[in-house]
Amino acid sequence: MKFIFISREGKENAGARLRAYGWAKVLRDRYNLDTEVFSFADNLGGAAGVNEGNFGAYDKLIIAARSITTLIKYKNPCCFIINRINYHSFPVSMICKLKRINLILDVDDWEAKDLSRNRSFSFSEYFMKWLAKKSIFCIGASKFMVDYLKKYNNKTYYLPTGADLTCFRDFPYSDNENNKIVLSWHGTINREENIAEIKLLADVFSLLMKRGLGSLVELRIKGGGFFYKDVVSILKNMKVEYITIFPWSKWQDIPPYIKNIDIGVVPLKDSIYNMAKSPTKIFEYMAMGKPVVSSCVGEAENIIKDGVNGMLCRNKEEFVDKLEELIENKQKREKIGENAYLSIERNYSIEVVVDKLYSILRGNGLV
Template sequence: MRFGFVTLGANVPSTRFRFYPYENPLTKRGHRCRIWTSYPSVYDFIPAIGWRLSYQLKRANRLLQYSQARWFRPDTIYLERGVFHDQSLWLDCWFRKLAPRLVLDVDDAIFLQFPDKTRQLIEMSDHVVVSNQPLYDYVAQYHSKITEIPTCVSLERYRLRERPTNPPKKPIIGWMGTPSNLPFLAHCAPALRRLAREHAFTLLIVSNTSDPLRTIDLEGIDLRFETWSPDVEIQRLHEMDIGLMPLPADQDWMRYKAATKLVQYMSIGIPAVASPIGVNAMILQDNSVGFAASHEDQWFESLRTLLLDADLRHRMGKAGRALVESKFCIEANIDRLESVLKG
């Protein structure tokens, strides 16, 4: 069969984790796949030409992709959230009419921004794929054909981190993510400052820019920043001993978020400390792969416990990898997605 993926942007996390990794496995199963990606991404603009011209470029790019899709004649269009990050639906409707089957992927609370558009997208789809139970519950108000496929990693790409034979004297606590999420580190910064007064560690931050760090008080912490790129992503993760995933508890959007960072940490075999919001709460409920932390004392005690116990880190990391292999990897979910796309 022929599948056309209409996605948000080459470096948008949801595109990278929910669409790209499935292309090769589906191709190996005899399907023909095309990925049409917004340029610039639906959230970005090119500074040299400004917002208005960037939008015109996106629009022209999408129209070209629609023309390519007409020639490709897909059996199924797999649409990521929507063609544009605005209220418009006109091109979504064009793609809908182009293929016998439309599958909508919802991995975030887009309905908080565009409630009417999201409802209409759901209703005009043949099937909806969601990344977690809270999103499932929302979509179920408007559609009966829903499949939950969590945001996953490829086991082939996310290799298990080897346990160092000579561990460094200063363990590395790490965070990796987009600049928009970097300010969330403020929620665990007091615990990190307190921890740094008692124990030696390095805080490794991996992101596109360090600018948001200026607003976070990390005084007294041995801080190391590395610029993110797909080429070094796995290498930087392998340098970490403990992962961080703080989230604000007062934002509705957060309870619908995928546990992407947590899954990345688990996939390479390291434990994490994370805010117990949304999917995180389910993953961390039995403290087998990491710890949940809601306030400063919990962040401090959880990080301190992991920092001082390398064996515990290893056991939790091993359990996390096993969980990823059973539920949060492409290999465990490819059959389900293929079935949805085929209809």
């Protein structure tokens, strides 16, 4: 049986890098399975991540049409493992039906974007339900997504994205040269709610300044995407000192960037998107042995044990209080960071996740 991992994103993007390229490699190396990755971004030139905002419907149609000439060449016995629901899902489902190829649906993000426009009907959500029903089984990266998909396919399994620890070293905590504690947020800024989340972070940082912590701390924001310029403008108008915003860069630059920060901060709006998604930022900070302070939303609540391997907050005031505690207590920062790394190593490393995936494949008679 050949397993083809299909993603609209490329190796630069966390979803494809881990749940397609990463899973395919570990299955091949550890279990000698025949695996391959077909990326609409890497193989066909489709846009993804920070560049996706300018990728129009016509562009997607052309890429989708081009994909058919490659996908139709696959022959049974094989299995398509499709990551997420988007324009790439349609040609894949067509080929599966035409050639009776096994299909597995893997969802680590909410991409029924029509709902954000308050429409009563979302075609993308309807298609996700239909594809879930047609799949041998489904995989959800969050407990929310598992519960959702189980309504349409009882064979739905929980596999968080986790992290590839080979990209991070064990306990890399080190003081910064300017002796300031560096708070950090990084990621794509392609949704309006990202603007609200970063503004909340800036408000929290402003309150920390008012508590007299300006000489101890700075905030770094590293991002890119459709609303990047809006965020730059908002932060400039807020006129809060010691906030620096950096443009997005290649994935290879992210681990060194995280190495040189002290606390990861992940404010999350209570939305269906954040309930469904896999929290890549949280996994990356934890894999680098950094303490994370996150909103108590979605998967964060399942991954973080408050005060043990991270901190959870329900409002702005809790963010300020818990960040102040970590800023002033180096020993606690280091202990939580150490526990965070151990959580990844024991429960969320890519090897641990793929071992579970292999067991699922075997349990469904595919290996």
